[in-house]
Amino acid sequence: MAYDAVVLVSFGGPERPEDVMPFLQNVTRGRGVPPERLAEVAEHYQHFGGVSPINQQNRELIAAIRADFAANGIDLPVYWGNRNWHPMLADTVTQMRDDGVTNALAFVTSAYGGYSSCRQYQEDIAAARAAVGPDAPVIEKLRQFWDHPGFVEPHVDAVRAALGQLDPARRDTTRLVFTAHSVPTSMAASAGPHGGRYEAQLRETAALVAAAAAPDLPYDLVWQSRSGPPQVPWLEPDVNDHLAVLAEKGVTGVVVSPIGFVSDHLEVVWDLDTEARDTARRLGLDFARAATPGVDPRFVAMVRELVLERTDPDGARLRRRLGELPLWDICPTVCCVPARRP
Template sequence: MAYDAVVLVSFGGPERPEDVMPFLQNVTRGRGVPPERLAEVAEHYQHFGGVSPINQQCRDLLAAIREDFAEHGLDLPVYWGNRNWHPMLADTVAQMRDDGVRSALAFVTSAYGGYSSCRQYQEDVVAARAAVGADAPVIDKLRQFWDHPGFVQPHADAVRAALTRLDPARRDTTRLVFTAHSIPTSMAANAGPHGGRYEAQLRETARLVATEAAPDLPYDLVWQSRSGPAHVPWLEPDVNDHLAALAAGGVSSVVVSPIGFVSDHLEVVWDLDTEALETARRLGLDFVRAGTPQTDPRFVAMIRELVQERIDPDGVGRRRRLGELPIWDTCPTVCCVPARRPSPAGTTSRGEGR
């Protein structure tokens, strides 16, 4: 298929204090989340003046993509739409239609498979196109990029840089801790031919980053940002519990690398830079949080490469990837749909990295 545009699709976030509750109501619509739980999560945003970093990070990425496309002769306009806050995806799709776009590729700011990280974004695209109507452009999602060098290498460099901030004399008691957004275990075992890939892909990314950054150090994949009733099982261990276990086991220093995320949005700056850092200090652990790709030129170039794969008939044969798990361009509609719908009543999460 010939494509005439690219659209950056992300989660969205509030940009002023009065946006916070309407944003969270968008995130949790239809889930029966009690107001007191929304107020609790809202306090995390208010800690940062009611502003999530994610929208500005998307603006920065959008500008970098456009500059990279121009430098490499890729003559495609680049749009931006969000799942939960302005610019809303349906409004963006309407603008694309008005601009004469007929078919576009979507780059989603989540590297992995799974319901919230992949399938739900495809549902968002379907809903946005339905809201726009029969003239809405066709939009195809680009493939997952969890093992692309443009994603892995910036994370590895960030881990190396973080290690330089720790005491080298303690290297023998230093550990790498990779984190990603926890999800209900029922969601992790998604049905469908490509289901159940979220955890496996993250473990592969952790292996790739650790091997490149510090092959002599032990590492773990743990989880963050879980939410919801205690009786609903989620992927474990939580990063804070894991830090306690490491300290009890004689570990002196940790580098925490949020490989589940592409930028330093609220789930990084609150759950790691605030809560996990406080946990580490209480435990007497040296703690350094590694950075994320954001607008690293290799990450931006990766986006262009993913687009070129799809518009060039020979592009699939030139895919750059480091992992060994299967990859695919398109998913059947039954892929990564849990047996039960995710997010049981009482559950809410910022979810910005998914």
């Protein structure tokens, strides 16, 4: 199939204080999140003036992708649509249709499989196309990229840089702590031919980053940013609880690396830079937070490579990856649907 556009699909975030609660209501609609939890999360955003960093980070990423495309002879326009806040994906698909786009590729700002990190974005794309109507462009999601060198290598360098902030004399009691967004355990074990991959892929990424950045240090994969009702089981342990356990075991310093994320958005700058850092300070732990890929040139080039995998006649030959878990280009519609929605 010939493609005539790329659309970056992301989570979205508020850009002024009055956007915060409507945005959170979009995010949590139908999930039974208590109002008091929404109010608590709203305060996190208000701490930063009611502005999430994610939209500006996406603008910067899109600008970098466009420049990379132009420098490498890829003549495809790059659009942008969000799941939960403006620019909303349905509005973007409308614009694509009006611009004459017929077949597009979607780059989703999530590296992993699973319901909320992959399948839900596919549902968002389908819903946006349905809202536009029968003349909406066909949109195919690019593959997951948890083990692509363009994603892994920036994390490796970020962990090395963060380790440089800690006392080398205490390296023997330093630990790497990799984090990702927690999800309900029913989602983590979601059904389908490629279901249940979220945690496995994260563990592979953690192993790849740790082996390259600091093979002499022990590491853990833990979770952050839980937002669901308390009676629903989610992946554990939480990063703050885990820091307390490490302190009890004699660990003196941690490098926290948010491998579940591609940029330093609010769940990084609040849950890690604010809450987890405060926890570490209270426990007497030295704390350094590793950066996310953001607009690292290797990450930007990865987007081009993923596009070429689909558009180049030798696309399969161009595929680069570091891991060994199964990989596929297109997910079936029954993939990663939770057995029971929480």
